[in-house]
Amino acid sequence: MVELAQYLASGLVVGAIYGLIAIGFTAVYNATGIVNFAQGDFSMLGALMTIALLAAGVPLLLAIGLAVLAVGLLGSVIERVALRPVGADVLRGIIITIGVGVSLQGVAVIVWGTDAQPLRAFSGERPIGLAGVTIPPQALWVVGTAAVLMCALYFFLTRTYFGKAFRACALNPFAASLMGIPTARMRLASFFLSGLIGAVAGIIIAPIALMQYDSGIFLGIKGFVACIIGGFGNPIGAALGGLLLGLLEALATGYLSSGYKNAIAFVVLLVFLFVRPGGIFGELEALKR
Amino acid sequence: MIRVGVLALVLAAVWLSGSVYLMNLAVVTALFALPALGLSLLMGYTGQISLGHAALVGLGAYGTAILAQQFGWSPWLTMPVAIAAVMMVAWLIGWLVFRLRGHYLAMATLAFGIIAHVGFVELRDLTGGQDGLSGIPPLAVLGVELITDRAILPVAWIVCVGALVLAENLVRSPAGLAMRTVAESEAVAGSIGIAPDALKRRIMALSGGYAALGGALYAHYLGYISPSPFDVGFSLKLLLMVALGGFAGIWSVLFGVGFVVLTGEALKPFGHYDVVIYGALLVIVMVWCPRGLLAGLELAFQALRRRLRPAAGGAA
Numbered sequence: 001m002v003e004l005a006q007y008l009a010s011g012l013v014v015g016a017i018y019g020l021i022a023i024g025f026t027a028v029y030n031a032t033g034i035v036n037f038a039q040g041d042f043s044m045l046g047a048l049m050t051i052a053l054l055a056a057g058v059p060l061l062l063a064i065g066l067a068v069l070a071v072g073l074l075g076s077v078i079e080r081v082a083l084r085p086v087g088a089d090v091l092r093g094i095i096i097t098i099g100v101g102v103s104l105q106g107v108a109v110i111v112w113g114t115d116a117q118p119l120r121a122f123s124g125e126r127p128i129g130l131a132g133v134t135i136p137p138q139a140l141w142v143v144g145t146a147a148v149l150m151c152a153l154y155f156f157l158t159r160t161y162f163g164k165a166f167r168a169c170a171l172n173p174f175a176a177s178l179m180g181i182p183t184a185r186m187r188l189a190s191f192f193l194s195g196l197i198g199a200v201a202g203i204i205i206a207p208i209a210l211m212q213y214d215s216g217i218f219l220g221i222k223g224f225v226a227c228i229i230g231g232f233g234n235p236i237g238a239a240l241g242g243l244l245l246g247l248l249e250a251l252a253t254g255y256l257s258s259g260y261k262n263a264i265a266f267v268v269l270l271v272f273l274f275v276r277p278g279g280i281f282g283e284l285e286a287l288k289r
Numbered sequence: 290m291i292r293v294g295v296l297a298l299v300l301a302a303v304w305l306s307g308s309v310y311l312m313n314l315a316v317v318t319a320l321f322a323l324p325a326l327g328l329s330l331l332m333g334y335t336g337q338i339s340l341g342h343a344a345l346v347g348l349g350a351y352g353t354a355i356l357a358q359q360f361g362w363s364p365w366l367t368m369p370v371a372i373a374a375v376m377m378v379a380w381l382i383g384w385l386v387f388r389l390r391g392h393y394l395a396m397a398t399l400a401f402g403i404i405a406h407v408g409f410v411e412l413r414d415l416t417g418g419q420d421g422l423s424g425i426p427p428l429a430v431l432g433v434e435l436i437t438d439r440a441i442l443p444v445a446w447i448v449c450v451g452a453l454v455l456a457e458n459l460v461r462s463p464a465g466l467a468m469r470t471v472a473e474s475e476a477v478a479g480s481i482g483i484a485p486d487a488l489k490r491r492i493m494a495l496s497g498g499y500a501a502l503g504g505a506l507y508a509h510y511l512g513y514i515s516p517s518p519f520d521v522g523f524s525l526k527l528l529l530m531v532a533l534g535g536f537a538g539i540w541s542v543l544f545g546v547g548f549v550v551l552t553g554e555a556l557k558p559f560g561h562y563d564v565v566i567y568g569a570l571l572v573i574v575m576v577w578c579p580r581g582l583l584a585g586l587e588l589a590f591q592a593l594r595r596r597l598r599p600a601a602g603g604a605a
Contacts, residue, residue, distance in 0.1 A: 035392040037395075082575075086576060090392065091338055092575045095528065096572050100572060101568070102567060103568030107565055110562065217521065221403070228396075263404055266400040266403065266404050270397065274388065
């Protein structure tokens with residue numbers, strides 16, 4: 001029983017990590033209809049920048065702020081320079097975000113090398129024990145940040161004027177521009193937002209999951225799977241999809257074998273793609289069809 | 290025909306130069322060109338993205354290597370068997386993934402590529418895990434084993450040119466027109482009696498065959514394979530080659546492959562910079578020359594000439 005509880009606990013932590021990444025995907029998708037394949041690399045970059053700034057003697061909070069802002073700006077630069085000229089061409093958009101991701105990894109290798117970089121946990125390393133289940137204190141940060149970010153983004157997208165304009169751009173850019181919504185600026189803002197969220201996610205999870213130049217790929221893929229499970233249109237759904245994926249992986253690792261952990265994610269991905277491509281909570285996708 | 294002649298002349302010059310380095314580059318180009326051609330048929334002509342083609346190359350390589358080692362068959366027998374098996378696998382994957390489009394298709398094929406790579410690493414009894422398989426028997430023609438670059442070069446390029454001509458014939462045939470129709474609009478394709486999904490599956494199988502052929506030749510040429518060359522990075526490299534060639538254009542794919550192989554060589558002394566260049570190239574080509582690097586340069590050249598001409602006229 002304790003064993004199961006431990007699996008569930010670690011599954012929830014890992015799931016919150018996937019959820020954090022997934023929230024970043026939804027920020028871009030809800031304004032542009034683009035899936036940003038470089039999303040995981042934003043997180044990698046945010047974490048590595050923070051570590052570098054810390055090493056340079058910058059205090060933690062300032063380092064986090066600077067890194068998050070830098071990645072956010074990078075996101076909007078990418079939108080302006082690489083994605084805007086392509087317009088609504090999905091295939092080219094995919095390949096461009098992949099190219100951006102590859103370039104970012106290459107830059108990370110040149111700057112930081114191939115070794116994994118550690119980041120000090122925010123509130124100590126001493127594990128918290130409860131009824132035989134132990135979790136690192138950083139896990140609370142991860143879960144808390146995921147909860148706050150998903151609620152904030154959900155509130156922003158559904159309750160604020162700006163957020164509704166965001167979604168209008170994704171649903172029908174032409175109609176949105178007829179209504180006086182500056183679609184180009186909205187796209188720029190959405191990439192800025194996804195850069196911010198991606199960087200925050202990367203920094204928060206860095207103390208648990210060591211970050212190196214290629215960490216972004218797997219984070220990105222798992223985040224995408226989480227979005228497929230929960231639905232791209234909805235940050236809360238995406239975060240819950242992350243939790244579900246984390247739990248499934250932890251149980252599979254615990255009771256089957258760790259080698260097949262990654263296979264589980266992709267089996268889940270394929271099942272959802274074929275059975276329910278809109279995800280459990282995918283409202284936007286249903287509207288688009 | 291002229292292009293085949295020019296290609297033959299260049300290759301003959303490389304072969305006669307006796308330079309091991311040049312011959313090695315030529316062989317590598319031929320081995321990359323096969324999967325890139327397959328990807329071009331699928332992406333460029335049929336409009337379906339695949340981010341998992343490296344896995345098909347790997348399946349071809351592992352398939353023929355395992356058959357040759359476990360059963361001691363001749364490579365001339367194991368290669369066709371492995372390629373046929375990979376074509377069936379590719380058809381089945383197509384059956385699974387081609388109900389998806391756009392981002393979903395991209396991610397599903399990427400997932401397949403990663404699953405296959407995990408398989409190469411984890412199925413240690415069969416694949417040797419990270420250590421890979423060594424001692425794969427080489428191909429032999431008339432009792433001569435094709436081990437050196439000098440010996441394998443003609444064989445690899447005869448196969449490659451054969452594949453090129455086959456692909457060229459295919460895209461000019463009615464089937465090629467059907468492929469382009471599916472890429473443009475599946476609804477239109479369906480309305481004029483083309484079954485889009487069946488066609489996509491068949492092209493996927495053919496594309497997998499091309500990839501497996503490249504992989505199988507690679508395995509018998511090197512005599513050693515490990516999982517790392519067949520990772521997602523290689524899938525993306527194939528994507529870059531096809532993108533540089535402008536996706537749809539059998540001969541321009543060859544240009545893309547040659548370009549990537551040569552840039553890779555030129556950047557070797559600089560260590561990891563090649564990855565940055567590849568990524569940046571992918572973005573630049575997609576943004577500014579979606580019809581390929583050559584077409585993009587030609588357009589830029591024409592625009593430059595148009596800009597210069599009125600100025601020259603005004604001066605006169």
